[in-house]
Amino acid sequence: MMRRDNRIILGRMKDVAAVAVIDAHGTVTGWTEGAELLTGHPADEVVGRPATDLLAEDVPGDILTGPAGPVALRHHDGHRLVLPLTVCPLTGAAGQPAGYVVTALPPGTTLAARAFEQASMSMSVFDLRQRYLRVNAAACHAMGVPEEALLGRFFPDTVADTEHSRGFLAQLREVAGTGRPVRYESYTDAPALDQEQAWSIEMWPVRDASGEPAAVALAASDSSEQYWARRRLALLNEAATRVGTTLDVIGTAEEMIAVLVPQYADFASVDLLDWVLGADEPPTLPDGGVVLRRVAHGSHHPGHPAAALYLGETDVYQPTSPPARALHESRAVLSQAGEPEFVQWVAERNARSPGGRPFRQGAHSMIAVPLRARGTTLGVAVCVRIGHPDDYGPDDAVFAEELASRAAVCIDNARRFTRERATALTLQHSLLPRGLPGQAAVDVAHRYLPSGSLAGIGGDWFDVIPLSGGRVGLVVGDVVGHGIQSSATMGRLRTAVRTLADVDLPPDELLTHLDDLVTHLAADDSGEEVAELGATCLYAVYDPVSRRLALAAAGHPAPAVVLPGGTAEFLPVTAGPPLGVGGLPFEATERELPEGSVVALYTDGLIEDRERDLDGATEELRRALTAPAASLEALADNVLKAVLPDQPGDDVALLLVRTRALGADRVATWDVPPDPAQVAVLRQAASGQLTAWGLAETAFVTELVVSELVTNAIRYGEPPIQLRLIRDRALICEVSDASSTSPHLRRAHAYDEGGRGLLLVAQLTQRWGSRQTGAGKTIWAEQPLPGD
Template sequence: MAVTGDQTGPARSRERFLEGEPAGAGVRGPILDSWLRCRLLGLSPDRAELPYRDDFDPDSRLVRAAAPVLDELQHRFSGSRMNISVADADGTVLQRRFGEPSLARSLPPIQTVPGFVFAERYGGTNGIGLALAERRPVQVYRAEHFAERAQSNACCAAPIRDQLSGHIVGVLCFGYPYTFEHPDLAALLGRAVGTIERRLMAQSSERERGLLHTYLDAQRGAAGNGTSGEGPRAGVRTAGPDGQEWLAGPGLALAPHDRAVLSERAAELISSARRGAFGVALPHGGEATLLSRPVTSGTGVRGMVVEAVIGGDEPAAHRPQQPPGPPPRPPGAVRGLVMVGEPEVGRYAVEARRRLELLAEASSLIGTTLDVGRTARELAEAAVPRLADYVTVDLPEAVLRGEESARPGAELHRTVVHGIRDDCPFYPAGQQVELLAGTPQMRCLSGGQAVLEPELGSAAGFIAQDPERARRLLAHGLHSLVVVPLLARGVLLGIASFYRSQDPAPFGDDDCRLAQELAARAALCIDNARRYTREHNLALALQRSLLPRDLPEQGAVEVAHRYLPAESGVGGDWFDVIPLSGARVALLVGDVVGHGLHAAATMGRLRTAARNFAELELAPDELLTHLDNLLVRLDREEGGGDAGGSTGIVGATCLYAVYDPTTRLCTMARAGHLPPAVAHPDGRVTFADLPAGPPLGLGGLPFETAEIELPEDGTLVLYTDGLVEDRHGDIDVALDRLRRVLAHPGRGPEETCRAVMDAMAPEHPEDDIALLVARARTVPAGRIAAWELPADPAKVCDIRAAATRRLAEWGLEELAFAAELLLSELVTNAIRYGGEPIQVRLIHDRTLICEVSDGGSTAPHLRRAASTDEGGRGLFLVAQLAQAWGTRYTPRGKVIWAECALDAA
C-alpha cells in the first residue's frame, strides 16, 4: 500500500509549520497534532537523536509471541525493501526483519539494530511513536515525518494489546520506500497484530494451566498419602483464558446463584493475593468458607488457588485462618476448587466486573434532571472515585443556554470541577477556559476522539497550556489523563477530562473506553437537557412577551407584582392591570391548566380577550362569561369538533376585580380561582367571601359578583395556586401562612411582594406563581363634584357655570373652555336622547374626568356629518377636545364620559 498523489502540498505545509505559520487545511489531524507536540517538546527536525537501550529483554513474552509472525512476514515480503519491526510499549525496538536481508548491511544502525527508542518525544512524528501516541493504527508518509532523515520513506504501524488487561504492550511497524505498493497492506498489518495478540493470550492460558496442573498434582499426591480426605475428582470444568477454574466433587452441588457469589468472591481474593479462610453467606441460605492460598507452577509462575468448604460441624466464621499448604477438611464438610489463577489476571477480571457495575449504575445516576449543568455534574459524580479522582467538564456557553451550537472552538465554559478534594488547582467552575493548540483537550475537540495521556508529566501540551498551574496539578499527584468528547446525535457538545492521582496505575485503553461510554450516556442526557432548555426558554420568552412588561399608569391603586415560572415547564399563569373610565382600575389574575407552549399561547389569547372585554366596560360576571364562551370555542376548534377526542384546552381559572377609588368599592367575580386576600391597615387579614364559580371552559354555567368596600390604604392581594398549593402540603396551612405574612401593617406593595415570595415560594416551584399586590387609593371628596338636573335644556347653562366655578376652585381655569364645550354637548345629548335621572360628575384625578349619566340605554356613535346635515358634529367635537371618551352601561342606564389631560390647555 502507498499513499499516492502530489506531496508538494504536505511538504509546503510542513515548511510553513516549521517557520511558525499555520500549516493549512491539507494536513491530517493526527499528523498536525503530532507536529504540535514535537514543537512543544522542543524537537529539531534535523537533529533528532534517538536514545539507545541495551537493557531490553530479547526473550520477553512479546518477542516470543511475535517471532513466528515476524518470520512469516519476512517470507511474505521476500525480495522487497520492507523493514518489519516490533517495539515495546516505550517505543524501544525489540526485533527487526527485512524483506531483503542485504538491507541490514546497507541501512544506518537506527534502522537495523534493535534497542533504539522511537517514542514520539525522541524521534518526532514516526510510525512507532505516533501509534503509541494515538493508540490506534496509523500511517506516516514522506513529508509527514518530523525528522528530515525519514522524508523519503513511508510506514504504517498498529499497537499490540494484551487482551486480558487491554494495555498496549508493543507496536508492529512496517517501513518501506514511498514507491512501494501493496494492495492490502493495512489489512495484513491488522491480521499480523491479531495473531501476536492471540499468541500472547495463549501464553497466559499456558501459565494458568500450569498452575492448575500443579494444584491437581498436589491433590493427587495428598490423596495417595491419605492425608486430605475427599478431594476433587470428576467434574472438572475450565472457564477459559481468564484463569477461572471450577472443580466440583460428588458432594459439592450448588445453585447457580451460590456458585456466582463464590466465583465473584474468589476472583477478589486472587486479585488481592489474600491468604486465609473467609466466610461467605450464600444467597439461598447457608454459609461457605473460601480457603485462599498461594501455588507455584513447575515453570515458576506464582498464583493463588481458592477452594470452597461447605457444611461441617463448625461454623465458617469460627474457623481460624489456615497456614500455607493444603487445608484440612472439617468433619462432615465437602470441599471443591473454585478458582485458580494469577493475581494480575484476577485483578483484570475484578476490574472488568466493576466497570460493568459502574456502567449499570450510571444509567440511573446520570440524567435525573433536565438541567444541563446538573447532568454534567452527575457525570463527574458517577466517575469519582471509581474511575477517576478528578473530573472537569467544559461546555460552550451556547449549550448551557440551550441553543444550537456550532462545533466548539478553543473557548469553553468550565461547567464542573469535581474530585476527591476541593483544593486541587483546576480552573474554577464558571470561568472561561481558552485552550491552546496541541493540548489534550484541544486535540479532543479538533479530532472529536478520545485522547489518552498515560503519563501526564510528559504531555507537552498539558504543560504548555498553563505551566504554573500544570506544575501545581502535578504536585497534587495528578499523573494520568483521559479527555473524551461529549458527542450526541452527531453533535459535539463539549469535553470531559478525567484525572487520576491516588491510584498509581495510569489510565489504560479499557479506562478510556469506559470514560467514553460514560461520556456518551451523559452527552445524550446533556443534549436532551439542552433541547428541553431551549424549548423551555422559548416558552418562557413567549409567556413573558404575553405578560405585561410595564404596568399602565393609573391612580386608583399602587401596584407591585411578581411572576415566577415553574422549574419543570412554563405554565399559563397571568396577571394584568387595566385602567378603566371614571378613575377605576381592573385587576386580573388567571391560570390556564397545563404547561408548555400550548398553555402559554392560550394564556396570551385569554389575556388579550380579557383586555378587549374590559375595554367594553363589562361587569365582572359578564366578562367571565365571555371568556368562558371563548375558551369553549377554542377547545372545540382545537379538538376538531370531536366531542370525544378533543386534545385541546382543559380549562382555566380567573379572578376579575374592578376597584372604584371614588367609592372604595371593589366588585369581583371568580371562575374557580382562589379568593383574594384583603390586608387591613390595622394588621387584620381576611379572604374575600365571594362565590367560587365554575372554571372557564365548562360552558353554560353562571358566574356571580360580590362587592366589598376596601378600607382606606387597605391592600388587595391576588395570586395563583402555585403560591399556596403543594402536593405534599395542606392548602389551608398555606393560606394561614400567607395570612401571617400579610399581617404586617405599614408595608408597601413592593415590600409585601418581596415578603410573600420569600416566605411562600418554594425553592423549586412545580407550578407557575403570579402575584399581584394592590394598595387602594381614594379620590378625596373635595376633588369630586356632582350635580343632578332635570331634562330641561335651559339648565345646561347652569351646569356650565357651576363647573367653571369648581374648576376655578381646583386651579384648573385653563380647562374651563374645553370643559364647558364637553359638558354642553354631553348634557344636551342626555336631555335630548336619554332619560331621567340625569347626573353630571367632575373628577379631578390624574386627568379631568367629565361624566354625564342618564337612564337611557342608547349609546351615541361618532360619525362623519355631511355638509347638509343639521347634526352629528357634537361627538366629533368631543373626540377632538378629549384625550379619551366612551360609554359604559350601568344597571340604571348609561354613562358617557370624557377625559381631558390637565395640560390640555
C-alpha cells in the first residue's frame, strides 16, 4: 500500500515539483524528475543512499517533524542550493511512521513565483554554469519552445551560434564570475516571432543565504519601437549631413539612395519629372499616367534585384500604381505582399525589367513617397524590402515623408542652382566677345573658364577693341562676387570700356571714368558700400606704328611679357585701387616692345588658390609662357594646363597677344607748315604715296580728306602740324596739331561759307574721329582699301 501510495504521490507531483521520498531510516526511496532537474543528481545516484548525503550543512534534528524551512543542499556540481522544503509524513498500514515526502516549493506556489511566471517581459534563471533553471511564459513564447525543452540545458545548445548569442553567453559568465549586474542592449531575431527585435537586457546575480552567487537571473524587455525610433532619427541626422553635399540634381538623388540602402530598404529608386532636369517651369501634374525619368537606384545586393529601368530612361506609371498615387495624393503610399495593388505593381515591374530579371523571391513590402519642395512635386522615391523581415508600417511612412521632404529641398536647391548657373553662364557668354574684330596690330588667343565651385559664375571678362590709327585696346577685368548680378555688372562695365575706348581716352583716364561709373552703379542699384560692387580691370593700348604699349591697372595683376628671345618678365605696373573705391588716381605705364613679343593678360583666378603660394603660382605662369609652343592657341592651352589649379575656385580669363609692327613702308609722314599754300603740295604728296602703294584709285577721296583736315588744322589749330598716312587693313589719314580743341560735326546752313568740310569727310570715309594726345589732338579718317 505504501509503495502504491508513493507512486500515486509521485505521479501526481511529477511535473509540478521536486519531490523526494525518505523512509523511516532516512534512506531515499523515491526521486522525481523535478528533483533531478533542480539538484542535478540523477535518481540512480540518490535512491538507496542516506538523505543526509544531499545536505550541504547540518540541519536541526526536528526538521522532518517541524514546519517547512530553508535547507542547504549540495548540488551535483558542488555548489550550495538553498531551498524551502515542505515535509509530509507517511503512515503505514498499522499506523506506524513509514517515512516522509519532502517537496521543494514548486513554481507558482508563491506570489513572487506567480509574478515571475506571468511577467510580460522575458525572464529566465540560469545556474552558474549557464544552464536553464527557470523560464517564464514570455521567454518561452519568444524562444518558441516549452519550458521542458530548456530546463537543465546549456544555453549555447538552445540557440544558433550568432554574434548576439555569443555576446549573451559572455554577459552570463561575467555576472556569474564577478557577481556584478550588467545591463546592455542587443538586436537580434526572435525565432518564434519571425522578426528582428531589439532587447533591453538586465542580468543580476541571485545570492544564497551566505551572500554567494547561486544563480543568474535576467529580464529582457522588447525595446524595438524605441530602437527603431532612434534608428530613424539617426538616419534623418545622417541624411542631413550626407544628402545635398553637391548642388547637382542626380548627385543629390544618389546620396539619398546611399542613405536608404541598406539601412531602410533592400532596394530603392528615385524617379523625377522631366522638367526638373531641364530649364522649364514646373508644369501641372497630369491626372492620368505619370511619365518619370529614373535618375538613381541602388540595391543591398548589387544586381539583385535588377532595376526595372536603366538610369536615364523614362517610364509611364499608371494612376493606380503606388508611385502615381503618391504623386497625386502627396503622401506616402504603403503596399504589402498579398494586396492587389502590390501584386499588380510587382507584375508590371517584372514585365519591364531589363533582360527579364524579376524581383527575387521575398519582396514583401514597399513604400512610395513623393518628393515635394516648396509646394512643387519633383518626383517620387520607391523603397522595397526583400531580405528585411519587417513590413513597412505607419512609423516608416512618417519617416519616409520626412526624409523625402529634406531630400526634395536639396534636389530643388540643386535644380535652382543648376538653372541659375546655366542662366549666368549664358549671360556671361552672351556678354563676352564671340568673335574678336579684325585688326592688324596683334595676333590674339583667348580662354574663358567658368568657375566650377558652388559660388557660381563670376564676372571675369576680356576684350580686344580696334582703335584709331591702327592701334588696339586690350582689356581684362574681374567683377567682385558671383552669379547673375556679377555677370550683369560685367556686361555694363564691358560696354562702358568700349564706349570710353571709342573716344580714345588714354588708359589712366579711362579707368578714372570707369571708377566713377562703378561708384554710381553701387550707389544707385543697391545703396550698399561701394566696395561691395567693386571690380578690378587692366586696360592697355598697343600702337603698332610706335610699337609702344601703354597700360594702367585698377587693382589687377600685372601682365607678363615674353620677348622674342624667350625671356619673360612681369611689367612693373603701378596697381591703382580696385574700381569703386574712388578717391585715388590711376597711373599709366609705357613700354616699347619688339615685334613678336607676347603679352599675357589674365584674371586672378589663374594664379590665386588657397591651396598654394601666390609667388609659386606666378613663377609657374612665367615658366609656362616661355615653354615652346607651336602657336599662340597652343600656348594658351599649355598655360592653363600648367598653371590652373585642379579645382579652380574662381573664373579664369586669359588673353594672349603677339605684337606686330607697321614698318616705314606702310607709314608716310609729312610735317605741315602753317601756310594754306602748302595744302596743294600735301595733296600731291599724298597722291604720289598712294600710287606707290598701289592705291591710286583711292587718291580722289584721299586728296579731299587731306585737303579738308590740313586746311582746318592750319586755320584753327596750332603748330606743329603733321600729316600721316597709314596703310593697314584700312587707309588711315591723320592730321595732328598742338591745339586741344576738338572739331564738331554740324550741318551748314544755305548761306554759310564754311562748316561743310567735316560733313564731307564723314560722307566720303568709312569713319572718322578725333583723339587727344599729350601734345594736342589728332583728327583721323578711315576709308576701306580697294576690294574690301
